[in-house]
Amino acid sequence: MSKFWKPGSERPRATLVDDEEGGVLFFSTPSSEYGRSTLERQKQRLPVYKYRDAILYLVENNPTTIIVGETGSGKTTQIPQYLKEAGWAEGDRVIACTQPRRLSVQSVAARVAEEMGVKLGDEVGYTIRFEDQTNPGTTKIKFLTDGVLLREMMDDPLLTNYSVIMVDEAHERSISTDMLLGLLKKIQRRRPELRLIISSATIEAKSMSNFFQIRKKNRRQEVKDDPGSLKPPAILSVEGKGFPVEIYYLEEPASDYLQSAVSTVLSINDEEPAGDILVFLTGQDDIEAAVQLLADGARDIRGHSSGLLVLPLYSGLPRADQDLVFAPTPKGKRKVIISTNIAETSLTLEGVVYVVDCGFSKQRFYNPISDIESLVVAPISKASARQRTGRAGRVRPGKCFRLYTEEYFVKELPSEGIPEMQRSNLVSCVIQLKALGIDNILGFDWLASPPPEAMVRALEVLYSLGILDEDAKLTSPTGFQVAEIPLEPMIAKMILSADAFGCSEEIITVAAVLSVQSIWVNIRGTQKELDEVKLWFAAAEGDHVSFLNVYKGFLNSGKSSQWCYKNFINYHAMKKVVDVREQLSRLIKRLGIVLKSCERDTQTLRKAVLAGFFAHASCLEEYSQNGMYKTIRSSQEVYIHPSSVLFRVNPKWVIYHSLVSTDKHYMRNVIAIDPSWLTEAAPHFYQLRMPNPALF
Numbered sequence: 245m246s247k248f249w250k251p252g253s254e255r256p257r258a259t260l261v262d263d264e265e266g267g268v269l270f271f272s273t274p275s276s277e278y279g280r281s282t283l284e285r286q287k288q289r290l291p292v293y294k295y296r297d298a299i300l301y302l303v304e305n306n307p308t309t310i311i312v313g314e315t316g317s318g319k320t321t322q323i324p325q326y327l328k329e330a331g332w333a334e335g336d337r338v339i340a341c342t343q344p345r346r347l348s349v350q351s352v353a354a355r356v357a358e359e360m361g362v363k364l365g366d367e368v369g370y371t372i373r374f375e376d377q378t379n380p381g382t383t384k385i386k387f388l389t390d391g392v393l394l395r396e397m398m399d400d401p402l403l404t405n406y407s408v409i410m411v412d413e414a415h416e417r418s419i420s421t422d423m424l425l426g427l428l429k430k431i432q433r434r435r436p437e438l439r440l441i442i443s444s445a446t447i448e449a450k451s452m453s454n455f456f457q458i459r460k461k462n463r464r465q466e467v468k469d470d471p472g473s474l475k476p477p478a479i480l481s482v483e484g485k486g487f488p489v490e491i492y493y494l495e496e497p498a499s500d501y502l503q504s505a506v507s508t509v510l511s512i513n514d515e516e517p518a519g520d521i522l523v524f525l526t527g528q529d530d531i532e533a534a535v536q537l538l539a540d541g542a543r544d545i546r547g548h549s550s551g552l553l554v555l556p557l558y559s560g561l562p563r564a565d566q567d568l569v570f571a572p573t574p575k576g577k578r579k580v581i582i583s584t585n586i587a588e589t590s591l592t593l594e595g596v597v598y599v600v601d602c603g604f605s606k607q608r609f610y611n612p613i614s615d616i617e618s619l620v621v622a623p624i625s626k627a628s629a630r631q632r633t634g635r636a637g638r639v640r641p642g643k644c645f646r647l648y649t650e651e652y653f654v655k656e657l658p659s660e661g662i663p664e665m666q667r668s669n670l671v672s673c674v675i676q677l678k679a680l681g682i683d684n685i686l687g688f689d690w691l692a693s694p695p696p697e698a699m700v701r702a703l704e705v706l707y708s709l710g711i712l713d714e715d716a717k718l719t720s721p722t723g724f725q726v727a728e729i730p731l732e733p734m735i736a737k738m739i740l741s742a743d744a745f746g747c748s749e750e751i752i753t754v755a756a757v758l759s760v761q762s763i764w765v766n767i768r769g770t771q772k773e774l775d776e777v778k779l780w781f782a783a784a785e786g787d788h789v790s791f792l793n794v795y796k797g798f799l800n801s802g803k804s805s806q807w808c809y810k811n812f813i814n815y816h817a818m819k820k821v822v823d824v825r826e827q828l829s830r831l832i833k834r835l836g837i838v839l840k841s842c843e844r845d846t847q848t849l850r851k852a853v854l855a856g857f858f859a860h861a862s863c864l865e866e867y868s869q870n871g872m873y874k875t876i877r878s879s880q881e882v883y884i885h886p887s888s889v890l891f892r893v894n895p896k897w898v899i900y901h902s903l904v905s906t907d908k909h910y911m912r913n914v915i916a917i918d919p920s921w922l923t924e925a926a927p928h929f930y931q932l933r934m935p936n937p938a939l940f
């Protein structure tokens with residue numbers, strides 16, 4: 245096991261900059277008999293239960309109520325039920341509860357339906373992108389992502405269906421949550437009877453409260469709409485319950501957090517009494533790798549099963565695997581859940597006594613100068629580290645093993661994270677606000693203003709895509725059509741362009757594949773086999789064309805799970821692709837696009853992709869020995885991702901779908917193009933930037 249030490253014990257403590265972090269976190273009242281009570285009794289034991297009447301009173305009497313409470317106190321699952329019991333869903337009114345993540349939407353909806361003894365999709369339902377489990381006549385409590393609620397505003401700008409909207413997990417400050425809060429504040433002026441609940445696991449209540457009190461002064465229109473003063477939101481803090489958690493730090497920094505996490509889990513299993521383990525890693529890839537290593541490691545040591553039940557948890561996980569995570573731990577087993585930061589506050593896992601925190605999470609970062617947005621594995625904030633630690637103290641005193649040194653925690657981790665709004669590409673955000681009639685986007689009532697450079701970049705890209713006109717208004721029909729398609733604007737533009745190229749059949753398949761996480765099953769130790777299998781499907785033109793081969797193979801196999809298993813293809817992802825594709829085909833028909841196939845004309849297909857993604861072009865550096873490309877737009881150094889079929893093939897000119905950054909910027913999902921297509925598709929964008937392609 246890596247060497248850990250407990251602050252305040254065998255080694256002198258470093259001076260703590262952070263005053264709350266004394267090595268032991270104390271929470272207040274102890275929790276009770278997990279697993280033995282009926283659902284009803286469990287409900288009554290949750291900390292929010294004591295506040296039921298207070299919450300209902302505040303919601304009745306205040307337009308906005310802010311509720312702060314420790315993860316697991318019952319905010320998400322209980323408050324919507326209290327509201328329903330109090331009559332907020334009578335008539336045709338609906339109670340909405342938003343979540344930043346799809347997986348938590350599904351999971352909490354299922355739990356609430358179970359608690360209420362109703363079928364999921366009837367009285368309690370949920371909606372996430374491409375999946376609607378509601379029944380318009382009967383659904384009273386609806387869980388949905390914040391992004392879906394934003395989309396609903398396009399059809400119903402005042403969200404008239406809803407009596408109460410609970411914006412949950414507001415501390416996460418997702419880009420959609422921030423947009424939603426600004427828009428809901430506007431809606432409230434027109435619909436004073438609408439009730440908002442903002443719930444959060446951490447105290448950012450003050451800035452939220454100020455936000456809802458202060459009217460945007462520089463817009464005359466708004467002042468006129470609202471002659472009265474804004475009532476300050478009510479704030480309620482739910483007292484948490486939990487046990488102390490001891491924190492251990494590494495004595496020396498770990499060189500490989502994945503290995504370190506695996507060996508820590510094995511040592512906990514050897515040395516510590518019963519209790520489930522929750523490991524925080526960063527994403528699907530390293531989670532699956534750790535699951536595999538633990539399965540191998542556990543067997544190697546003893547030659548037989550170690551009693552560990554190792555389960556992954558990340559968004560995009562199939563439902564059956566999600567259920568395993570929430571099911572009670574079988575007798576004699578110790579559950580090890582390896583999760584992204586989804587288990588930090590969005591989901592409560594019972595039975596966790598040990599937390600292993602790698603200190604990183606995958607975060608989106610955007611640099612408006614280079615116009616590069618990428619997913620980066622970056623250090624978490626101190627606030628996140630504390631949340632992770634708290635997950636160990638739900639059932640009894642717990643331990644948290646931080647895979648970093650105390651000095652690193654104190655000196656390197658920022659105290660709070662940066663809101664997503666301030667580190668994202670704003671293209672989708674701008675388009676959505678424009679579609680909702682918000683023209684002055686910089687003047688919008690932001691909880692935290694987006695960087696003006698990012699805004700300018702977004703406007704530039706949208707203009708070059710023909711989505712906005714010179715006056716920064718949505719173009720008709722393209723701009724409005726793009727806004728209707730619930731995919732990133734570049735994909736939406738690619739779909740619309742496919743009409744003219746006569747390849748809409750193929751393009752919606754590509755769009756559907758790009759919208760699921762990964763269609764390949766990537767198990768550590770099977771990389772060679774996976775690479776060999778990929779060759780079967782690989783097309784010289786690149787990943788998008790290879791996706792079409794996989795899709796065809798899947799259909800020809802009669803959508804067989806066996807076939808997927810044999811070919812290292814994720815069966816659930818493929819089923820999702822078929823489903824999303826079906827929905828897209830209905831959507832584009834509605835937009836007046838005729839489904840047409842280009843058969844084997846991959847040049848046409850690639851041109852259609854390029855019509856949406858011309859801004860993501862890069863060129864192989866001359867004499868580059870290691871496959872280095874430079875983006876045309878900002879001369880940024882990038883490389884083809886090893887998962888791409890073009891990895892090591894390195895065509896001269898490529899278009900990529902997205903960038904992931906670890907040690908380098910990697911282009912994911914890449915196709916080869918001819919540079920003349922760039923100036924053909926987007927002369928206004930490339931004329932001034934690119935030397936004559938004939939010179940290359």
Ligand code: CDP
Binds near residue numbers: 290314315322352590
């Ligand atoms: O939202 P908050 O973190 O305050 O708590 P919650 O998600 O409402 O969770 C309250 C209780 O419901 C916890 O004891 C959870 O373990 C339980 N729960 C569950 O068993 N299964 C779920 N899918 C969601 C919650």
Ligand code: MG
Binds near residue numbers: 319320412
């Ligand atoms: Mg919650």
